[in-house]
Amino acid sequence: MFVPYLLDGWIVATLVALASGFAGFFVVLRRESFAAHALPMAAFPGAAAAVLFGVAQIYGLVAAALLGVGLLLWLKRGQRNDAATALALVALLALGALFLSLSGRYADAVYALLFGQVFAVGPGDIAPAVALGVLVPLAVLAGFRPLLLSALAPELASVRGANCGWVDALFLLLLALAAALALPVTGALLVFSLMTGPAGAACVLLRSPKAALALSVGLALALIWSALALSYATGWPAGFFTGALAAVLYLAARMWRRARRARPSPGWA
Secondary structure, eight states, rough: OOOOHHHHHHHHHHHHHHHHHHHHHHHHHHOOHHHHHHHHHHHHHHHHHHHHOOOHHHHHHHHHHHHHHHHHHHHTTTTOHHHHHHHHHHHHHHHHHHHHHHTOOOOHHHHHHHHHOOGGGOGGGGGHHHHHHHHHHHHHHHHHHHHHHHHHOHHHHHTTTEEEEEEHHHHHHHHHHHHHHHHHHHHHEEEEEEEHHHHHHHHHHHHHHHHHHHHHHHHHHOOOOOOOOHHHHHOHHHHHHHHHHHHHHHHHHHHHHHHHHHSOOOOOO
């Protein structure tokens, strides 16, 4: 399982989980699950273009994810409805399919980009993964207070002088970088589960924001490591285990919380 040719995959997956745990906490707290699903879809054509033109995939992912941030901010500012947003993302997905078709590697590339191929990453993927895996957590920690305040009390944040528009842009930027890092590992269709499952469970179990953030990161790491181990043992896709374990994790947290609330308090002897 820790054989040398799989070590790169473990390193990149760990960095993905680290970034996803930090970014995912604010995805859940701000109720921005749609953005967590939309940005990987927006990054997909960038990765497809990288395959077509023979450049490093991470550069296409980051560039397209940043364009996705601009698209979401524009749609949000213009108060476009969900249908317009969904159609814009579908157009990006179609553009990615066209790039892959032109590249002549349609089947293999589509599977890798939509569902992930963590064990296919190589030494060249480690350096950009380290950069993004460190940048996202540091940026979240640096902007923790305004991000938290704008999520829980946007009116109070405005009164205190925080520019909620800039905070929203910062959040989407961090989410885009995390999505660009996670897409080659979990695939565009399963980035959402890695960002929302562990963070959702952490927010259910703990009320303290700092403690919940730490738990979100810990659960994301445990989730991706378990998914990789199960994938290696069974030969099944790591993306399947990522999505399934994320759902089980969140469901278990909800059941534990419900059981704890139903437990009768001890009476006086």
